[in-house]
Amino acid sequence: MTVEQETTWQWRCDIEPDRTVVRLLGEIDMAGADRLRDVLCKAIAQAARVDVDLAQLTFIDSAVINTLVTAHRHAADLDVRFTLVNLTGQVRRVLAVTGILHTLGEMPSPPDPSA
Amino acid sequence: MTLVSEVITAAALARLRHAVTAAAGSAGLTEGALEDFVLAVHELVTNVVRHGGGAGELLLRQDGEVLTCQVTDRGPGLDDVAIRLPAPEEAGHRGLWLAQRLSGALVIDSSPGGVTASVTTRITPRRPTAQGR
Numbered sequence: 001m002t003v004e005q006e007t008t009w010q011w012r013c014d015i016e017p018d019r020t021v022v023r024l025l026g027e028i029d030m031a032g033a034d035r036l037r038d039v040l041c042k043a044i045a046q047a048a049r050v051d052v053d054l055a056q057l058t059f060i061d062s063a064v065i066n067t068l069v070t071a072h073r074h075a076a077d078l079d080v081r082f083t084l085v086n087l088t089g090q091v092r093r094v095l096a097v098t099g100i101l102h103t104l105g106e107m108p109s110p111p112d113p114s115a
Numbered sequence: 116m117t118l119v120s121e122v123i124t125a126a127a128l129a130r131l132r133h134a135v136t137a138a139a140g141s142a143g144l145t146e147g148a149l150e151d152f153v154l155a156v157h158e159l160v161t162n163v164v165r166h167g168g169g170a171g172e173l174l175l176r177q178d179g180e181v182l183t184c185q186v187t188d189r190g191p192g193l194d195d196v197a198i199r200l201p202a203p204e205e206a207g208h209r210g211l212w213l214a215q216r217l218s219g220a221l222v223i224d225s226s227p228g229g230v231t232a233s234v235t236t237r238i239t240p241r242r243p244t245a246q247g248r
Contacts, residue, residue: 008129029128030161059132061157062210070206090150097216103203 020047027059055086151217
């Protein structure tokens with residue numbers, strides 16, 4: 001388990017036998033998007049299944065949405081299952097309104113048949 | 116009435132967001148409506164940081180039940196304002212779409228001297244015993 005501090009957010013990564021759970025806490029915006037991309041890419045490189053737990057994430061912006069979409073695509077390329085779980089409040093609404101919840105949200109996305 | 120008047124810089128993103136949240140919340144905006152307005156403003160602010168020369172000004176005003184947040188920069192101006200929602204699997208460029216979708220109105224005025232963008236929302240008076248819908 002690793003714990004890291006950021007200005008407005010932090011992340012925690014639990015490596016379990018069958019999956020890695022990345023928990024995001026706080027508010028992530030454009031300023032944290034690059035760091036988030038690194039955290040997610042590292043998890044994707046090390047597991048066949050990555051669940052990103054957003055229960056304690058209270059704010060995201062379009063830059064973070066971009067990072068999540070990119071990470072999901074990267075995971076699909078590597079046959080890694082990448083799912084967002086426990087979405088609440090602002091995070092859930094923003095991902096729903098942009099149509100991303102359906103693609104990346106709780107129902108695990110099957111591997112892309114065209115890949 | 117001016118509620119917030121601040122200079123925009125890359126380092127001030129979170130501080131500005133919190134200032135707008137506090138002021139709009141005190142003005143009576145609540146829950147989802149508050150979160151949506153704050154994100155709309157935040158997207159305009161990040162646009163200034165990314166495309167508007169990196170610095171600008173934020174002005175949050177209240178006129179009766181109407182909150183207006185105006186964001187100005189002195190960048191090169193926008194060539195083309197495409198407010199389109201990318202497909203879910205596509206990366207990038209949802210900022211202005213979100214600002215438009217989440218606020219009552221988005222107005223963008225671009226000139227060679229910079230961009231002025233504003234979002235507006237209406238405060239719904241609180242119902243003291245509101246339960247259910």
